[in-house]
Amino acid sequence: MIRTVSFIGSGNVATHLAKALQSHCKIKQIWSREFTNAEVLANTVNAEPIHQINHFKEVDLILICVPDHAIESIVDQLISATSIIAHTSGASGLDFSQERMACFYPLQTFKKEQNLDMSNCPFFVIAKNEDDQETLLELANKLTNNAKVITKEQKLKLHLAAVFVNNYVNHLFGLTEEFLSNNQLNFLDLAPIIATTIQRALNEKPFDIQTGPAIRRDEKTIETHLSLLNENKEMKEVYEFLARSIQKKHHNEE
């Protein structure tokens, strides 16, 4: 059972996890590249900010919430630790020097300032050591009703899926918002159709409910839309590429 946790990192993920975990265990220490950031989070969760990464006291779990590229050097500095050491990255595996290495991956996008209901956030757990895996699963089950042990390959696939539904959907929203705003139109007028689109895609199979000019091969409307995008090269290329992708998928066109 995890009774004590320390954090490396004080950003969006660390902040949300520390706040959620503090009702279930003691948050001991926080280290961050910027001491003042460690202080802010430490004040919030009644923990101690520390200046040096090798000054950690003994705890049951050290959570590493830093950008992917920084994980390895952090882990290498924790060489004397005896705790479970878990990162929270979707893309990284367990190929690090620590024996009790693990991953505690929340499938969500976090922002410090935005409150979030953690109780339905999916948590995926992987650990080198089977006991640690059980212990982390037990901890995740305190935070959420959706915790699972998965393999490294499954986690990579979920992370890839998150790129599509978060990064890529947001990019389509960005292109659309910029286009409307350049034309004195209001992106928020799309809020109701966006809500319905999501609701239906989650209730049915998205490919079964595909609509629009591309799937019905309405080349006249496609041409009209493309001509509206003559001033907007990037969006025009995305429009045409995705129209053809829909046709390939649904009409087996090459």
Add this chain to the structure above:
Amino acid sequence: MIRTVSFIGSGNVATHLAKALQSHCKIKQIWSREFTNAEVLANTVNAEPIHQINHFKEVDLILICVPDHAIESIVDQLISATSIIAHTSGASGLDFSQERMACFYPLQTFKKEQNLDMSNCPFFVIAKNEDDQETLLELANKLTNNAKVITKEQKLKLHLAAVFVNNYVNHLFGLTEEFLSNNQLNFLDLAPIIATTIQRALNEKPFDIQTGPAIRRDEKTIETHLSLLNENKEMKEVYEFLARSIQKKHHNEE
């Protein structure tokens, strides 16, 4: 003021509009290519189903809710009508033979079986005749708190925007759902991150909150993701195309 309305079409749009309008005006007659479909909707809204399109009684408004390609031949058959004749299409203009031609465009995706709160659905109104435009705007204001008169060009741009946030977002969901399901993973585990993605994109400028491997030029993660898609040519092409599109947009790359 619109007191009486008849419908041409009995599909998703006609059904939702007829149900919403019946508290504000009398739905008189319904014509549909399939008489039995006209009967079903007529029963729902206490109207009369008719067999022949030229059997319409005089009403204040005839609403044409049929696929875009069918509008023209329908309008040509209404040659003796004196009502306002409005279609509900995002892509079609007013270049039809009727003098009192108009468009009454709800920016939403409708499905008969799914209840929908019409009160926040954006309605866009255009008419050849200015009085008719005012009359239709007044009608729209009874259904929703978001009704506007716009130009034909603005409507086309909004329709194009809807293709991105509905058709294209749904296509990305479809690719993702199929990929996860082929890998025994659950698309519904993405529901929380999808909800947060939408919420943030509507509260902030989507381009300001873009995250992910593409924008931070994390080529290692991009390569790992692409290698997971070796069995899935279409999704792999979409992944790579959108990663490059994000980089072009945010890093001015060509």
